[in-house]
Amino acid sequence: MNRRLFLGAALAVLAAFAIGAPAEAQQNTLEKIKQRGKLIVGVKNDYKPWGFLDPSGALKGMEIDMAEDVAKRLGVGIELVPVVASNRQEFLQQGKIDLIIATMGDNPKRREVIGMIEPNYYAGGTNVLAPKKAGLKKWADLKGKKVCAIQGAYYNKRVQELYGPDLQAFAGIPEALTALGAGNCVGFVYDNTFIESTLAAGDAKWKDYEMPLVTEDEQPWAVAVPLPELNGPWGEFMKKVSVEWHKNGTLLALEKKWGIKQSPFLAEMNKKYKG
Amino acid sequence: MSRPPSPRPFPVLLPVRPPAAIAARWGDCRTATILALASAPLLLMGEALAAPGEAGIVATLWKWTPVMASGFVLNLWISVLAMAIGTASGAVLGLMQVSLLAPVRGGSWLVTQFFRNAPWLVLLFYCILLMPFEIRLGGVVIPLPAWIKAVVGLALPVMANVAEVVRGAIQSIPTGQWDGAKALGLTRLQTMGLVILPQCLKRMLPPWMNVYAILTMATPLVSIVGVQEAMNLTRAALNAESRPDLLIPMYLYLLVWFFLYCFPIARATLWLERRYGVAG
Structure with a gap:
């Protein structure tokens, strides 16, 4: 078979395969969440005690409690999507999830692709x-x-x-x-x-x-929203929530509830925001 | 095959062989027994190793059974859907490979070779990462969860393998059948539909079932792309227990499920192959 023809055809097959670009992420996530009446959060299912599986099939853990708290503040339902380190950023960019709370370290490289919420919730x-x-x-x-x-x-x-x-x-x-x-x-x-x-x-x-x-x-850990929304309504809302979590001791209480040894970081942040 | 070479011209039309399968059935029992005997000591050993105050291995496996089973059902569902899509598209692709039109033949050959020789996991990654998570058709939003993308990803290599099964079966029918049909004045379409394909069905069944068994055992691959199927849930359960001693029994337990599902298919395939066996 003609080699050039073969290569051309193989490329055509690949190109046909590559069609199907991800749908444009909708801009106002906060509106979208309220419209659908449900918050979709990417969490871990294999990282006890932050996010893990229960024999009933439900997800449990400190980060699940945090996600549920966000949903409660918004007055909407919740859907938890198990993610791993290799797919969570893509899911957020595509708009498949609204928020990442999945033991994710905050670093400059990741800040180029997703919106890290400050203050950080753990270190x-x-x-x-x-x-x-x-x-x-x-x-x-x-x-x-x-x-x-x-x-x-x-x-x-x-x-x-x-x-x-x-x-x-x-x-x-x-x-x-x-x-x-x-x-x-x-x-x-x-x-x-x-x-x-x-x-x-x-x-x-x-x-x-x-x-x-x-x-x-x-390494500080951060909750993340899509990058274009970091300074929009959704990002600002999450920043406010994060401050309150530190201020009113929610994170300290959750840490205790899940048997995590008290981290100096959380105690320090609590003092800082209270004072 | 100890049968003497047969002079008969239509080997496919041989009478059904008497069930020589009694030996095979014994084989079934024996294999199942060996499996049971092999797993029992492993479980007992696990029981003995469980530290005092910890739940026994069997009790723990039992506790996680509903979660694992829900994942296993998804594995089977993925395998059935991928097989259905792969078979339908593979049949068309296989027929295109025996087309009289050279471009159709060449194109389908290329597609078949491409998907048949690409690693399944790579095709899965393509489907998961390149397909959108939802499709907008007019005002309707159709969500595409990861497991549906996984079905598409697995259906592609299945399609190529089924296409080869179909093409092989058609080409294995003696040319006399084509000549005979022509002599009766049948068109090519009629020959294919009335003479060739009905004879192919029996020949295609065993290899087709083989493809299915291989597909089912390949479904845990989709755990890597984040689908919450049995493998993924088993891993999550292991993490939740944080007990290294559960590692071997839990994966063994999952293996047994796949074995119990796939083994009868393999035996049935063997039986059908014998039954439709063509004398050399």
Whole structure:
């Protein structure tokens, strides 16, 4: 077969496939939510205790409570859409969801594509869960050692570059914890808040484990709205809500309710907005 | 096949073979038993490993069964829809491949080869990311949830595989059939509809069922693009439990469901192949 013809035809097939551009995102999200009588929020379904699945099939967690609070303030119903790190920004840009509350770190690169609401609602850093017998004392101790991690976590690159561990990245937390339990790695690098809550739960399984290092690289977490709306009615509404959450202690109360060790960030913000 | 080479000219029209399937049925029982025996110790081991004060493995699996089942139903629904769409479009594509018009033949050949040799996951990503989440037709907004896009994404490779099944079946019919139809004065359309395709149906059934079984087992792929099906819900359940000891039993449990669904299809395919077996 004529090679050029073949290539041309293959390109035509690809082009036909590529048609179907995403629908234009509607501008006034606040109006849209009120019109449809429902707020659609992208949340996590695999990140206890922020957003996780209940045996009844419902989603639960601190961020779910926050999403429900927003819906209540608007006087509308709620729909929760489980998202993952790789699709949440696209969903928001396409207009499939109105809001992201999904353990999302706030950084300059993401600010170019989506609207991060300030003040931030949480801050988490990086640390390591390790068996006490591994005897880790400082970050440099990780050099050349096998360390379990989660695929695609933002801190992997930084830890790798600074301390040179041999990172073993897994798809999910249970997989990584299984590898840690089996001794396939000396520690599990993850969010300090998660490690603290796991250890604080007082489970016998973790009595020989510790969080030995100094928490580094504190990253604020943000609720996000579509970028064009950051300074529109929808963005302003969410900024006001976020301030109130800090001011009236909602976030501190939720943190306590879900058994998360109190973060200095929330206590500080509460004091700042109250005072 | 130990049968001596048959001199008969119309192998398709052979009488139905007596059910030699008793041995096969024994095989079924044996495989099922082995599966049960293999999973039992794993579960018991899990029970023993569960720390005191924790719910047993079986109780935990039972607790999550309704959620996992709701996801599994979606898997089956996706597989049925993708198969229906893929079969309808694949049949047309297969017929186009035996067209007398060279451009139609060439074009359909190209489409078939493209979708048959593209990784399923890549096609899924294309469909999920490139299709809009809703379509506006006039004033009506039709939402396109992720699982519908996944159905389209899976239907494409199914279409190409079914097209090959159809084309292969048509070309496997002895040319004498075409000649005979011509001698009777049938048009090409009549020959296809009245003589060729009816003979193809039996030949196409086993490979078609094979495609379906493969499709069903491929449906967990859609978990990667965010559809809340069995695989995704199982993962979420594991995260909610935060118990590493559940990892193996829970995925094994899900595997057993797929096995119980696909295994009878595989056996039936084998049985049909034997029944419609063509003497070498």
